[in-house]
Amino acid sequence: MQEIVPGVFVETGFRGGNVGAILTDEGLVLIDAPPFPEDARRWKNFLREQTHLPIRAVIMTDSYRDRLLGPFWFQPPLLIAHAATHTAMSSLPGSYAGSVVNALTRDPGEMSGFGSAQLLLPNITFTHQAVLHFGKPALYLYAHPGPTKGSLWVHWPERGVIFTGDSVVVGTPPFVNSDHSKEWLESLSILRRPRFPADVIIPGHGDVTDKEATEPISEFLRLARRRVRSLYKSQRSLSETALVVHELLALFPAPLESELEMVQQRVRTALQFIYNEFRDLELDGLEILEEDEEPGLEIED
CATH class of the missing domain: 3.60.15.10 (Ribonuclease Z/Hydroxyacylglutathione hydrolase-like)
Incomplete structure (x- = not known):
């Protein structure tokens, strides 16, 4: 304290x-x-x-x-x-x-x-x-x-x-x-x-x-959005977002062995929410733009 x-x-x-x-x-x-x-x-x-x-x-x-x-x-x-x-x-x-x-x-x-x-x-x-x-x-x-x-x-x-x-x-x-x-x-x-x-x-x-x-948080979110956007536009399933987990984990220090599954699940959950974000855009009739085309999104790569 x-x-x-x-x-x-x-x-x-x-x-x-x-x-x-x-x-x-x-x-x-x-x-x-x-x-x-x-x-x-x-x-x-x-x-x-x-x-x-x-x-x-x-x-x-x-x-x-x-x-x-x-x-x-x-x-x-x-x-x-x-x-x-x-x-x-x-x-x-x-x-x-x-x-x-x-x-x-x-x-x-x-x-x-x-x-x-x-x-x-x-x-x-x-x-x-x-x-x-x-x-x-x-x-x-x-x-x-x-x-x-x-x-x-x-x-x-x-x-x-x-x-x-x-x-x-x-x-x-x-x-x-x-x-x-x-x-x-x-x-x-x-x-x-x-x-x-x-x-x-x-x-x-x-x-x-x-x-x-x-x-690091922005890097994680940008990379996750790029990978999930690509999967979604290729008509890959929600479950296939798990393919990106290890790439995203590599952006941060390795967790303790006892916490690894919990952290992996956290990343899987993140990818699922982002996938649903793109799906909702499509359901609303909106175009899924590439990251550097999105209005109002500041890219700092």
């Missing part, structure tokens, strides 16, 4: 992804929250050591499974998310919290620690941009579809600090759970612009970083 700039706290070692907190005049704003109860207790205790002010809000950067249980441990007055995250969570069955626990751990002792944990629905949502004020600083929330339809960023421009959620991850292939890879690439191009004030990036997974960390 570290204070990366005055008033911004980050933990990158919890299972389930990175979490952060920003200290405002009126209290703490949490960006995501640890899904495991013991990690949540540690995070809560650390934050209590930093300030006597209360937790005013938790912001969910997306609707990915590992993000869903964390807010329960904090019971925030405000739970803020993109409207698409609210929609996705509203469609889940009441038993889904148990499914999340089963996906997070198989250890009986750990599972018992979750007790009666439930999913909390966001009570504040937005669609494009929002500004959050608890005194100072003003925090800017931007919608950036990519890893999920409801992915968002949290920006403190005066400090050049941005929480990107899984729009940026470090040292591992990205988590793709939506058919918005084109918008994702556009968002990363925006983030890389010299005039965009983001000297410090807190990714969804991995160490605190800077704009250079966006390049």
